Amino acid sequence: MVKKLPKTDVVVVGVGWGGGIIAAELTKQGLNVVGLERGQERHTEDYYMVHDELRYAVRYELMQDLSKETLTFRSNSKMRALPMRQYGSFLMGTGLGGAGIHWNGQTFRFLPYDFNIRSATIERYGKNKIPADMTIQDWGITYDEIEPYYDKFEKMAGISGEENPLGGKRSSAYPTKPMKHSPPMKMFKKATEKLNYHPYTIPSANLSESYENPDGIARAACQYCGYCERFGCEYGAKADPVVTVIPVAAKTGKFDLRTHSWVRRVLHNGEKATGVLYTDVTTGEEIEQPADVVVLTSYVFNNARLLLNSKIGQPYDPSTGEGVIGKNYAYQVVKGGATGYFDDQKFNNFAGAGALGMVIDDFNGDNFDHSNLDFIHGGYLSLTQTGLRPIQNNPIPSDSPTWGKEFKKNSLNYINKTLSIGAMGASLPYKQHYLDLDPTYTDTFGDPIIRMTYDFKEQDRQLAKFTAKKSSEIMKEMGASKVDSMKELGPYNITTYQSTHNTGGVIMGADSKTSAVNNYLQMWDMDNLFVVGASAFPHNGGYNPTDTVGALAYRAAEGIIKYSKNGEKLA
């Protein structure tokens, strides 16, 4: 028997950055919001023993429990998809705050080019520059239109930074000054300036100084503690939903947050969503929560999965290219970096912060000429200092043994003498890359899990080679005694960590035939259903996604408020 609860104005599925922002903005406007989060409650107090690499970074304390839910993966449709049984390539968040708890906090805006990638590419290079099966499309929103929402997210989170000399125009400066510069960052700055590039400090959600945001939330400065990526911040210095937007929602008295609530279906009558069905995982009870508006903020995979399992929208069909749910899954191309070994210099590699570093955008987007290159777009190149913890960081020259006497000697010698330049390569969508429901494997409740069909393409291989070459040149200019860099990208492999920057599946656009949601993230096929997150990205840019996720969430919140007043389609 399903227990039916009284109706609410809005129900939000998943309470990470997306869900937290929506809840704060809507409750401030007087709407009643129920937040359903499958994981547990979280507090800053939980992180008293957080400087534990094994527990948090290696055993994934804060991430989704794969024994209950995972996804399946295959490189192409001829292969049998098999479950991702253990973590590797990316790490899904769970619990209050979602992955926003254990992110690094590198907070970049996408380039103006990203939002009209198709028309801009054709305009500069002609139609033939785009491979026939590459399905890039304009986003249905321009950089200028999304700019105010970026500004809003950055002020809420207190982003520390300085202007990107090659980025889009900003309506105001970053709310806090850039992070401190470590000696390796200074070396990167000097080398890239010498090469006539345009370095700037990575925009950071680890606060450079104490800050009070427009909602009246005050937070302390980052301590460069070196336990940031994959960890929660015991100081509340790293912007996460639990120390920013969730308390704002709670204070209104209009936010009914329910943790341990696993949403399994969006309920609907074909035209409108009527609410959601969820299981209270502590009791096993099935509960119906009716609502006027339903908002999915359950990350890329579950946003797509909930729609498919609820039979909402037309599933994407790769053989015809028709349908939209699951379309344009994209990822990131990060392996094209370089590592430098310095025989006569030592660095405090153990110290750092998740978003501490320097970066250049000279090879990102269309900031450079692609006429004679076999790829489009690019990525940023950065030197970060995030704190190299000892289990996971044992850098050794590429031709040396990986265990035994020689390994020990090299790894002890090089740990504080090694620096890396990383590339955050853009990932563009293809007709053959998509998400659908797996026909065989299920989650802990017996619901089908997501099946991912994805591999690297020639575009990615060329892009990675290019960024690896540029990274090596910078590393040499920095004075490394020996430089290693990626030779060949190889096939996409789900077992090694790359980034948790999955995108697409419920993409936005200007046309209901080729996109699932409009530029308010409102479903074309169902007015009162909004789908928020990187699932809306038609491709992935050469940056980390969360500034754009946050900006789109603020935009969606504005749309939901409008919609709940007049009940009309917003675009």
Place this chain on the structure above:
Amino acid sequence: MISLTDDKKKKQSESERLSRRKFIKNSGYAVGGLAVGGVIGSVIPWDTEDKAAPQTNNKNNKTTNFTHALMNFSQAEFKMVDAATERIFPEDENGPGAKELGVAYYIDHQLAGSYGLNARDYMQPPFFNGEKVQGYQGRLRRKEIFRIALKEMQSYSQKKYKKGFISLTEEEQNAILTDFAEDKVKLMTVSPSGFFDLLRSMTLEGVYSDPLYSGNKDMDGWRMRNYPGNQMSYTDIIEEDFKDIPPKSLREHM
């Protein structure tokens, strides 16, 4: 009258108060004048009485390590793991190897718990052989993999050298491990390189995880590579050149 233990306790809590004050000062300076009670307030140790002894690393002061007993391996298995991990991370002029650091105890304890049972991995059937890019697809759990692979290693060693693994010379042990690492042994039960990779990664975990897990004895794993362990703040040194900071463990927070 004040007893000796009381006196010691007093001294101890005094030194803790000092270190805590240092911590508060550290973060207080960063907090500036802002009222952020809910955040910083919560992580400052709240109770100064009745705490564990401050951290010392007095090598001559040998106390019994009660965690050095077995909850998973047999004695024979333990000895093999002790020997094999020492080959992966051997003692040398830089300092102790896996054996001395307690790595085999670390592995024993991990295999007995949720990691050994793959409690947070997706272990639902059906099982099929997959491509390399799809990752581990076996039905065996880590605890079982170790049990089977150690048996295989022992019989391979008997076959190759007519001796058990722990009786081999270092070179011979290295040769056996190399054959596993490079899949030169043909087995029907487990993947030799899969086992070797697991053994190698667990060795590094045992060398470098917080001593709370029974490896990294006396934080010597960290000391060898100038890793400071659990420090509350690097604000003062982040702009500076390399600094050697004596390590602290999570025990510091008790």
